[in-house]
Amino acid sequence: MAGGIFTSNSTQQWLRQLMPRPQDGMETVAGVTLRVIASAASDGTKVVALTPNEAALLQAGMPGLRVVPERRYLPARAPRLRALRKPAVKAAEPPQTLTLRVTAGEGQHAKPLPDCVVVVLTDVATGTGVEGTSNARGEVRLRLPATLRQAPIVAAYPLHGAWAREWRNLPLQAGMAIALPALELGFADARRVLYEAPKGDEGGGVKVAVIDTGVGPHADLRVAIGRNTTLVEPVDQWHDEDGHGTHVAGVIGGHGATGQGVSGEAAQVRLHAYRVFERGEGGASNAAIREAIRQAVLDGCDILNMSLGGGDSDPAISEAIQFARLSGAVCVVAAGNEGGPVSFPANDPLSLAVAAVGIKGAWPKGAAQQRHLTQPPGKHDSFVARFSNRGPQIRQAAPGVGIISTIHRDRYGVMDGTSMASPVAAGVLARVLASTPEVLNSPRDARRSEAILELAARRAEDLGFPATMQGKGLAR
Template sequence: MPKTPQGGPGEPQDRGQPPNGPDNPGGTAPAEGRGHMVSERKKKYLVAPRQVAPGLGPLTSLGVAPLPMAAVEQALRAIPEIEVVDTIATRSAFGTAGLESIAAEGVVVARMTDRQALDLHARGGGRLLVERDQHLYLLDPLLRRPDLVSSLAPYGGPAVDVTITVLGKDGMPLPDAEVSLFGGMLPASGVTDAGGVASLRLFGDDPRAISGLYVKPRADHWTFYQRDPDIDLAQPNVVLLHGLSEWPTLQGFPNQNALGWGARAMRLDALPPHLRGRGVKVAVVDSGAATSHASLNRIRAGFDIINKRINPATWNDDTLGHGTHCTGVIASADPAWGIRGFVPDAEIHVCKLFPGGQISQLIEALEYCIEHQIDVVNLSLGGGAPSEALERQIVRAKQAGVACIAAAGNSGGPVQYPAASPNVLAVGAIGKIGEFPADSYHTETISLDADSQGFFTAKFSCFGPQIDVCAPGVAIVSAVPPNNFAAWDGTSMAAPHVSGLAALILAHRPEFQGLGRTRSAERVERLFQVIRLSARRVSLSDPARIGSGMPDALAALGLPLMPGQAAGAWQPGFGSMMGAGNGGSGIPVFAGGSPYFSTASINLQPMGFGFAMGPMPPPGW
């Protein structure tokens, strides 16, 4: 996504430094009336006392007392060149068993120049954390094809106009659809008007140089992608989009409740129907969630962190749709309409962080989760670099029994932070051939590692040793504002599948009941272990891309097959094949269609898959 200006909504924007002042000694003021002298602007930094010296252990063991938080804030406010923007206070106890041992910490958000930050860090003598407050980005399903996009350098040559008419189901004009053309000429993009028409101007004079046509509808239809399209410059070019309900597994949708292909792949459909996540709290830290949607109108709790000084209650206003989509995967609850989520009876909290979210605001969102005793947090977001300040808060959340599950990222490169943190569960994305139309853009995500069941790792999914598991993240149909549905791709869509399963495990797996409800880092780690051990290998890829594999709901909840259920082929994922044991937890292993319970190590014998490519598309797709 394009970078958001510093400060975010409801906060003052960064201001430049005067040319003659503490950061420019000896500088000369511009002549009167000449205008503004350009200099470095102030940026937001996070400042906090350190309890531990980097690489050396606790400061007290070095004979140095940690700085009190109040003293740090007071010292910053006393420096005229530094502007204190916010203070995120934390508490050492919340009146709940198991939380009293969590150390109180906090972060001061202040504006300063880079040079001031370096000076402050040096003066702290290792006892101060001083780091840039990075912007965070939603790991959203954007078109990311650098091979299709030519340079955006200025071009003064010939240009041609192209008209694209987009029609939806029943041949009706489809407004608000994004239309993009790519190729040797400069790319062009537009949005269809009320008549379904988008007019694009292409620089160049040869339409044969166009290598791709991409159409993304706002809702209720599949995307469209055509390589090397035959474009006519003399008349409108018509694209017919298929409605979501035209797909075989979604017939009657949304008027008939359905399970997404991802939930079925993880065998949510094999669970007893009364397992719906009651008693567990899940937080979605994202762009909000539209409670105008009939599937999400039961959600009552949330906090708009971006606009907390204006109106913190606007968490249910989701202008981007991203948070609504993720929340729908987890908790869509209408019993007879739309797509059913993993935990429709769970208590859902929405922390709105976008557009404009930064590390400081994610720290505050996690503080909300600690105070409200959230069990599982879905983080379909990422940043540019690891953050010591954020990592400290993730550790605090884990100590408080808050399990953070994060999307790996969509750049096709190394796993992004915070998914790269060792204290979260990192989720990569997979797809399945036969679960989307052949003329949709979803086909562009298919890699060459598809297995005999059609599972493949998504081309865009980040990879690396930090990947714990993978989950469905291609052509995921879920809720979007105001009361519609859309099929999106991304590790953002994969993470909620695992967050929903994690909530089911905490709500219904016996070992997490009774004393197992005690909130602690050990409970979080055990939850992550159960998820990894339940996974089965999918695709022909390696652990760097799929981790332990795709989690299985039946195995994760320790349930045998019910009478009359098809067994399906289940084989342990990489986590099990590398020697991990289940410690007598009773995770079922399915071999040859017969479930049995192991109380020692998971059986490591390889098991074959049956050949099934999913539903076949209707004629003409």
């Protein structure tokens, strides 16, 4: 078990002397032999390798320490179809290799689409099927049962350049093309329907932290400070390799520098990027998230966006959120995408939890966003996204279905999730804060944080949904 050690003031200096060691480097503390894996710069917190029994002995031997198990959290993307198990292979019927071509657009305007995940399900009930990612030529090779001539479901989820699409009972042929609606940056997505086009001069003087998979590079994004806070990677490796964090950042502070680019809700904010997801790891450690929150506060951020969550509640992250609130900053957090109770850290009582809504028809014909539609409709022909978590912790709602934004390496893509709703709310709040100097320039303490939250609540618009689905309403 990896553990984060949190200390009382009396032992903090001693802890700072413990430094990460090579693989075979060990320390003996209170009779317990351990290896220090990483050390947080903000307060000297350590990540150590311990068994549960060793953790109990260490806690008992040093009452001034707190030992917290490591937990992992994921980006708050909306759920999508996945191949959970592979089809059974019969010896007498070797599988066929089927090559599909994925394009953005149709006919003479069709362009090969790389980086698109294609899922073919042969049994929907069990999630049996295969999936693969298209190459630079837009081709994806899939090994399917030899007798399969029609797939119950085929789905294509592009990272950039097009809208996702799903087909039912699709006939399969070698070399066939599957065409997705091409992404047009001028398309009026749910964000543009609910809000006027950003003026481009809003948000000045406000610092917003994006605690995520990294940010950029992208011509539409200016990052004032970037840090890798995973504690196990170089601090200057904060750029994005996933797309999620860059998308989030564009929603908040994109400034459309490419001429036909994407503008965020507060283009003049000072963006800070804190990468908490390690390369090759499935999730972000609570130690990394805690360090990002603390470092963002120390860097002077006013609003911290966290489009992540899903794990058990964690005292390390909760302590950092409290530190932010006591320091005049607000954590805006995605509510989660399981269609159930609000996930952690959004359900922390000091977080501003954001649910996702959509606008009916704010996507091209045939796009997969249709699957997130629910009834009854609310104001502006809105709906609560099927995936959006709900509960008494919800403070606000914002558009999170079919949101167009930036993807690293100067690309653009569409994403769904409370991951997208959270940065919309954060960007809207940033521009409101920038226009309220008496709050922006007030002392950085808990009263300032409460004043920022009051701004958000006072301006929210009731969409007609229960408070457990929208809180005070749409972020305005």
